[in-house]
Amino acid sequence: TWTWAPSVLLVDKPSKIAADADSTEESQDTTVDGLLQLMSQAKGNLLIVSPYFVPGERMMKGFAELRQRGVRVRVLTNSLASNDAPAAHVGYARYRKALLELGIEIYEMRAEQEGSFSSFGSSALAGGSRGGSTGGSRASLHSKVVVMDDRLLVVGSMNLDLRSQLQNSEVAIVIRSRAISAEATRLIEPTLASGAYRVELEDGQLVWRAPQGSQLKGSRVEPDASWGLKLMLKLIGPFAPDEML
Numbered sequence: 001t002w003t004w005a006p007s008v009l010l011v012d013k014p015s016k017i018a019a020d021a022d023s024t025e026e027s028q029d030t031t032v033d034g035l036l037q038l039m040s041q042a043k044g045n046l047l048i049v050s051p052y053f054v055p056g057e058r059m060m061k062g063f064a065e066l067r068q069r070g071v072r073v074r075v076l077t078n079s080l081a082s083n084d085a086p087a088a089h090v091g092y093a094r095y096r097k098a099l100l101e102l103g104i105e106i107y108e109m110r111a112e113q114e115g116s117f118s119s120f121g122s123s124a125l126a127g128g129s130r131g132g133s134t135g136g137s138r139a140s141l142h143s144k145v146v147v148m149d150d151r152l153l154v155v156g157s158m159n160l161d162l163r164s165q166l167q168n169s170e171v172a173i174v175i176r177s178r179a180i181s182a183e184a185t186r187l188i189e190p191t192l193a194s195g196a197y198r199v200e201l202e203d204g205q206l207v208w209r210a211p212q213g214s215q216l217k218g219s220r221v222e223p224d225a226s227w228g229l230k231l232m233l234k235l236i237g238p239f240a241p242d243e244m245l
Contacts, residue, residue, distance in 0.1 A: 003177060003179050003180055005175050005176055005177035005179075005180055006175075006176050006177075007173050007174060007175045007176070008173070008174045009171070009172075009173050009174075010031040010034045010035070010156070010170075010171065010172045010173070010174065011031065011170075011171050012030050012031050012168075012169040012170050012171065013169075014169055016030065016167075016168075016169050017167070017168070017169050030165055030166075030170070031156065031158050031164075031170040031171060031172050032158050032160070032164050032165035032170065033165065034172075035146065035154060035158065035160075035172060036058070036059060036062055038148065038152070038154070038174065039062065039066070039146065039148065040062055040065065040066070041148075042066060042071045042148050042149055043069075043071065043149055044071060044072065044149050044150070045071060045072040045073070045074075045148075045149060045150065046066065046071060046072070046073045046074070046146065046147070046148055046149075047074050047076075047145075047146070047147040047148075047185060047188060048073070048074065048075045048076070048145075048146050048160060049075075049076045049077075049141070049143050049144060049145040049146070049188060050075065050076075050077055050144055050159045050160040050161070051077065051078050051083070051084075051140070051141045051142055051143075051144065051159060052077070052078070052083075052085065052088040052092070052159040052160075052161045052163070052164075053075060053077040053078075053092045053159065053160050053161060054088065054091035054092050054094075054095070054159075054160075054161035054162055054163070055095050055099070055160065055161075056161075056162045056165070059160065060095060060098065060099075060102075063099065063102055063104060064102055067102045067103050067104070072105070073103075073104045073105065074104075074105040074106075074107070074192070075099070075104060075105065075106050075107065076107045076108075076109065076141065076188065076191060076192060076196060077092065077106070077107070077108060077109070077141065078108065078109050078140060078141045079108035079109055079110065079111060079196075079197060079222065079223060079224065079225070080093075080222040080225040080229055080230070080233065081110075081111035081112075081138070081222065081223065081224035081225040081226075081229070082108070082109040082110065082111035082138060082139055082140045082141065082224075083140070084140050086229050086232060086233070087232075087236065088161070088163075089233065090232075090233060090236055090237050091161065091162075092161075093233060093237065094237070096199065096206065097201065097206065100199065100200065100201045100206075101201065105198070106198070106199040107191075107192050107196035107197065107198055107199070108196055108197045108199055108208070108223075109139060109140065109141040109191070109195065109196050110139060110195055110196055110197060110211075110216075110223075110224065111138040111139055111140070111224045111225075112138065112139070112224050139195070143155075144156055144157065144158055144159055144172075145184060145188070147181050147184050147185050147188075148181075150178060150181050150182065150185070151176065151177070151178045151181055152174060152175070152176055152181060153174075153175045153177065153180050153181045153184050154172050154173070154174050154175075155172065155173055155175070155184075156170060156171050156172025156173060157170045157171050157172070158170035158171075158172055193211060193212075194211045194213075194214065195211070196211070197209060197210060197211075197218075197219075197223055198211075205220065206220070207219070207220055208220075208222075208223045
């Protein structure tokens with residue numbers, strides 16, 4: 001069955017790759033900039049799937065404004081263990097507590113699970129596109145999707161991070177369709193329910209809630225991650241710039 005719907009294509013100029021990061025940020029005409037402008041118009045809810053998620057100050061300000069208007073924001077991203085580029089997790093970890101304090105709902109992909117959850121996770125990842133292999137076969141998040149107000153769907157190459165915004169040449173398609181948006185949400189929901197940890201704050205500290213009905217236990221440290229990954233997070237966390245992650 002085909003579903004026809006109006007759409008708009010957002011494309012970065014190839015010259016962006018060679019441009020200075022400061023000039024790119026000032027121009028605010030990139031694919032990610034267009035997506036942020038679109039997200040700022042949300043009235044009820046946002047569902048974000050971004051394997052690498054490093055908001056930066058501008059995006060954090062946008063999230064704060066959305067929450068002030070009562071917009072529900074859910075984010076599905078990789079956990080430290082499932083991330084194929086653990087260095088990218090460093091930038092995300094800086095903003096995690098602040099995001100939760102705003103009322104953003106955060107889900108982190110489980111690295112250890114049987115099978116996969118539709119096209120929004122892979123159970124056979126070995127290696128990666130941004131940081132090389134961290135060893136072993138595990139589930140990891142790959143899709144980049146935004147569903148807005150149950151009527152707009154954005155699918156593309158972009159992550160919601162400064163690297164996609166300032167350095168990479170990205171493309172995205174914006175589709176206006178309640179039917180297609182509902183189908184995308186239907187595909188994502190099982191991962192939120194069974195394939196991800198819900199991250200919350202308890203007494204000011206991060207906690208990872210295991211999926212309901214699973215045999216897993218919650219955690220107060222990065223779940224399923226080796227001590228080496230946790231050590232790396234602490235060592236490079238204070239020094240690595242967001243735009244390079």
